[in-house]
Amino acid sequence: MATIQEEIKELKEEKNAIILAHNYQPKEIQEIADFLGDSLELCIKASEIDDKDLVVFCGVDFMAETAHILNPDKKIVIPDLEAECPMAHMLPEEELLKAKEEHPDAGVILYVNSIAEAKQHADTLCTSANAVKVTESLPHDEILFGPDKNLGTHVQERVDKKIIPTPKDGHCYVHRLFHVEDVELKREEYPNAVIICHPECNKEVQDACDEVLSTGGMLRFIAESDAEEFVIGTEIDMITRINSEIPGKKLYPLLEGAICKTMKLHTLEKVRDALKNEAPEVTLPEEVAQKSLKAVNHMLEASK
Numbered sequence: 001m002a003t004i005q006e007e008i009k010e011l012k013e014e015k016n017a018i019i020l021a022h023n024y025q026p027k028e029i030q031e032i033a034d035f036l037g038d039s040l041e042l043c044i045k046a047s048e049i050d051d052k053d054l055v056v057f058c059g060v061d062f063m064a065e066t067a068h069i070l071n072p073d074k075k076i077v078i079p080d081l082e083a084e085c086p087m088a089h090m091l092p093e094e095e096l097l098k099a100k101e102e103h104p105d106a107g108v109i110l111y112v113n114s115i116a117e118a119k120q121h122a123d124t125l126c127t128s129a130n131a132v133k134v135t136e137s138l139p140h141d142e143i144l145f146g147p148d149k150n151l152g153t154h155v156q157e158r159v160d161k162k163i164i165p166t167p168k169d170g171h172c173y174v175h176r177l178f179h180v181e182d183v184e185l186k187r188e189e190y191p192n193a194v195i196i197c198h199p200e201c202n203k204e205v206q207d208a209c210d211e212v213l214s215t216g217g218m219l220r221f222i223a224e225s226d227a228e229e230f231v232i233g234t235e236i237d238m239i240t241r242i243n244s245e246i247p248g249k250k251l252y253p254l255l256e257g258a259i260c261k262t263m264k265l266h267t268l269e270k271v272r273d274a275l276k277n278e279a280p281e282v283t284l285p286e287e288v289a290q291k292s293l294k295a296v297n298h299m300l301e302a303s304k
């Protein structure tokens, strides 16, 4: 009898499909993915998949929606439709429109972790890998930035523009779990380790760490570093990804319990079924997808 991994491989060939997965996916999904990456790398990959008929997206809703925005004629399926990023839903369309009315001269940059209905009103998007570069690419002196307040603060400290967070307290519940005390404890425990965190962590945690990087940035930094030990301040399965890509480094989690629950909803069985049934499909109203494409393309262009 074929293993589930063999079934997935066969179905992928039969359907001319590709499996894209985020760095936070569990080990078994990382192992069957054709492409693994951070949000920016996944957007870039999604803009280049002309030769495939079906895309299975193992990540959260906003990532799969972005793949759909870039490929409106392709079928994009997500193994579990419930895989939502709560932060992306913290900035509803109406709230953004209200903020735009209050700040008519401000440019609008939305984190790619936002719903498509809000994205359609943005000048551009960003990820944690390109937020500073994208902010500098806009001519505006004032920037409405949402939904992640912590990424906004990270950008504010690196650009000569006024960042206006919208909403006031948009955040990721996983990265909010990290505290300065966790950093201090790990420094004592592993004095030779480089401590890295994600810009979704709060400012105090970012300031206490040695490096603040996107998940893709973490991977590149560790690959190029002579250091042997690293403390990783982001979702727990980032360590799985680093371990498989760069063996031989000692990696310690800043917090064992940093788990993005919705990222873990995808299973091998659901991937197989998504391939077999070509469902559940990720779609958006055509007008929303078309309007959001402008902001997605602006980001891709600005991050070159």
Ligand code: 13P
Residues within 6 Å of the ligand: 023, 037, 038, 039, 040, 113, 127, 128, 129, 172, 198, 200, 213, 214, 215, 216
């Ligand atoms: P990256 O773009 O760094 O992979 O981050 C995405 C994300 O959702 C972090 O929580």
Ligand code: SF4
Residues within 6 Å of the ligand: 060, 084, 085, 086, 087, 088, 113, 172, 173, 174, 175, 200, 235, 260, 261, 263
């Ligand atoms: Fe969203 Fe946080 Fe999960 Fe990233 S880790 S997908 S920001 S809930």
